[in-house]
Amino acid sequence: MSIKKYEAFLKTAQLGSLTRAAEALHSTQSRISHILRELEEEFGFSLMQRSRGGIRLTEAGERLMPLMKEILQKQQELETLAADIREAEAGVVRIGVFSSVAVQWLPGMLESFQTTHPKAEVQILSGDYDDLDRWLQSGDVDLSFVTLPAPDGMQVIPLQVDSLVVILPRGHQLAKYEAVPIPELRSEPFISLRQSSNHDIHRALDKAGVQPHIRYSTRDDYALIAMVQQGLGVSIVPELLIGSRREGIEVRPLSPAATRTIALAIPSPDPLPVVSAFAETAVEWLKKNA
Structure with a gap:
């Protein structure tokens, strides 16, 4: 059964009107009516009673409504997760780094990250401590290797x-x-x-x-x-x-x-999935290789 049918049923039940449900779903009254009839045929019983005063749910409709809401919510969660995965695989991550990490750690971390996120683009900015602090504050990097104490207002992940x-x-x-x-x-x-x-x-x-x-x-x-x-x-x-x-x-x-x-500093409280993915990769790589 189509998720769209559940959406039409729930919107009609919420608004008590085919006309208002059609407007909310950017459809037509006849189309919504047709969808609801199809849904009732698939279930084999009536879900709604239509009258001049509007539309009321039957007892069966009342019993099914909570489960349909749950299904729609899970569908939304699924779509959000899928979008996050796509973004993590194909996004851009800008990494600030100082020389010792750039030489000793970063190549191995990038090799591991490339294996799990082959579509991600990585931009590396190398500099000294002051450069890295400035880039974090200005948003020129999405995350940076730093030494503690990190600049104020950062998410900090101690590494080693x-x-x-x-x-x-x-x-x-x-x-x-x-x-x-x-x-x-x-x-x-x-x-x-x-x-x-x-x-x-x-x-x-x-x-x-x-x-x-x-x-x-x-x-x-x-x-x-x-x-x-x-x-x-x-x-x-x-x-x-x-x-x-x-x-x-x-x-x-x-x-x-x-x-x-040495730590990772992330300026955003809600970083992009690709940024979080690199941070996780860095931590796991160090556990295996440090």
């Missing part, structure tokens, strides 16, 4: 705690420590990421009361590693940044230990 580590040229004297005391870095030539890229590192140094002797500064994470490899100085970086790039350097934890927490 990442240690900050000291990187030293191979054979450096501070490599004798299992964990390098932060004050030992005070007199070393220090290679720094620009302020907008290293909020977490500056917090760790400030907490230890250390003002490093900055010899070089750069926005390029991997240029920094190359400079340490060349013996130009020492630095503090997130462990995720290093990955397998350990040739020519010594890597040691800090004492006291310092960390950053």
Whole structure:
């Protein structure tokens, strides 16, 4: 039986008039009358009594009406869910990312996301922490990898705690420590990421009361590693940044230990399905691969 027939029955019962039901459904009175007759024939009994005062439901019609309402509601839920699935599969998601995540995590996450959402379009915006905060606030990205604390007003999904580590040229004297005391870095030539890229590192140094002797500064994470490899100085970086790039350097934890927490920030309280789908994929990928 057609859902349209149930809709015609319920609208006529609600309004008590074929004419008003036809107007509400953008149809004609004769068409609605024909639909109701077909429905009664299919059931094999009368659903409505017609009189000059309008239309009243028969006892059978009264008994069937709640179930028809439920069927229509389920049909609407089904259509909404199907639309959400289509949108999630074919929508656009704009992702903000900083370099360590872009290199170490994002390719694997995108491979997994592509498997389940082959029609989705992904746009990647790479930047430093300040860039990402600005893009979240302006709506230029749908979600972004950030380090906590995230900008106010965001949905936040914590992903992983990442240690900050000291990187030293191979054979450096501070490599004798299992964990390098932060004050030992005070007199070393220090290679720094620009302020907008290293909020977490500056917090760790400030907490230890250390003002490093900055010899070089750069926005390029991997240029920094190359400079340490060349013996130009020492630095503090997130462990995720290093990955397998350990040739020519010594890597040691800090004492006291310092960390950053990587998270996903979503500016919209009601993100598009494709955005939520990527966030779920990212979380699941990390559970399997981190």
